[in-house]
Amino acid sequence: MSATVSDILGVLEAWAPAATAQSYDNVGLQVGRRGADVTRAVVALDMTPDVLEEAEEMGAELIVTHHPLLFKGVKQLTGGPLVPELALRLAESRIALVSAHTNLDAARGGVNFELAGRLGLKNVTFLTGMDGALRKVVVFVPEEDARRVHSAMADAGAGRIGAYEACAFQAPGSGFFRAGAGTNPAVGSSGDHLEQVAEVRLEMEVPSWLVPDVVRAMKAAHPYEEVAHDIYVLDRESRTAGLGAVGELAAPEPLEAFLDRVCTALGTEAVRYAGSDDMSIQRVAVCGGSGSSFLPAARAAGAEAYVTSDVTYHTWFDLLRGDGSLPMAMIDPGHYESERCTEDLLVERLTDAFPDVTWHVTTTRTSPVKNWIGSRYLQRT
Numbered sequence: 001m002s003a004t005v006s007d008i009l010g011v012l013e014a015w016a017p018a019a020t021a022q023s024y025d026n027v028g029l030q031v032g033r034r035g036a037d038v039t040r041a042v043v044a045l046d047m048t049p050d051v052l053e054e055a056e057e058m059g060a061e062l063i064v065t066h067h068p069l070l071f072k073g074v075k076q077l078t079g080g081p082l083v084p085e086l087a088l089r090l091a092e093s094r095i096a097l098v099s100a101h102t103n104l105d106a107a108r109g110g111v112n113f114e115l116a117g118r119l120g121l122k123n124v125t126f127l128t129g130m131d132g133a134l135r136k137v138v139v140f141v142p143e144e145d146a147r148r149v150h151s152a153m154a155d156a157g158a159g160r161i162g163a164y165e166a167c168a169f170q171a172p173g174s175g176f177f178r179a180g181a182g183t184n185p186a187v188g189s190s191g192d193h194l195e196q197v198a199e200v201r202l203e204m205e206v207p208s209w210l211v212p213d214v215v216r217a218m219k220a221a222h223p224y225e226e227v228a229h230d231i232y233v234l235d236r237e238s239r240t241a242g243l244g245a246v247g248e249l250a251a252p253e254p255l256e257a258f259l260d261r262v263c264t265a266l267g268t269e270a271v272r273y274a275g276s277d278d279m280s281i282q283r284v285a286v287c288g289g290s291g292s293s294f295l296p297a298a299r300a301a302g303a304e305a306y307v308t309s310d311v312t313y314h315t316w317f318d319l320l321r322g323d324g325s326l327p328m329a330m331i332d333p334g335h336y337e338s339e340r341c342t343e344d345l346l347v348e349r350l351t352d353a354f355p356d357v358t359w360h361v362t363t364t365r366t367s368p369v370k371n372w373i374g375s376r377y378l379q380r381t
């Protein structure tokens, strides 16, 4: 049994909602038709000519990448430069392309949780939550119907706070209405009089992207023809989605051992780092890809090491105290190396959801960047 591109987008949306992607990003269906059937798919960190050839050879109808192919404006699909060339060839080969990028970075169990797991971290949480993503949905409902409305809202995703589900608050009060001609009120009666009925105020936290689903479920379970409800923006960060991750090794280890751990876990022979030999590492923050901007968050989280990539020369100086000493270590294994685990992560999740589709991790190294260890240095070791 096959799946459609749309089915696969639905599973990715439930896990890593597009609304949690950064504003500059472009995630979701990049090339192809939602209704197309998928029996075989290739998963890769990046879209490259090698990945396309691999997909063509195995007869795949879909490629799923972490990094979007279409990111900046493409004006012509005429071939030649890498991006329009690949987009054109995908269309010609009838292969769809889906990307899960910063939305997958922000997902619980996404890129950063996977990276943390590879490094052996336990008790992993988000390094920072997500601003502007929380809403409070408040509804007024007769007390005898409150549990049903509450359940419906919880089933649609309202009231998840950390590991707690169905979190809600309710308080009793009075609702007033005058039911005009043609109405059929569930409680009280229509006419010119002002009706007063006992209601409860039921309120639940909801991530912004789930508000339409929650309101729909709430209205379906509510006995009233017209459902009075409020939606507030909360000035507090969401922990349903977040950025970076932080956790602990089972036991502290010397910096050298931790550097080896990073190399082994990420399959790289070299990393760039700043740190001193006497450092002991247990609490570790990570951010796959370009995470320099979360260096202050890593320090605030009490990390003894921060693993991220694309660290610029001057960012290394941001790490230093006034006396030149280092309060923590920072390790840059490379962008590809820090996120390559995303390929396995996606295949694992998508195989669970669509066991009848053949999911194939690319056998190619999609990054054009390699490390060269000078031969005289190799001989010395």
Ligand SMILES: [Zn+2]
Residues within 6 Å of the ligand: 067, 288, 289, 290, 335, 339
């Ligand atoms: Zn990346």
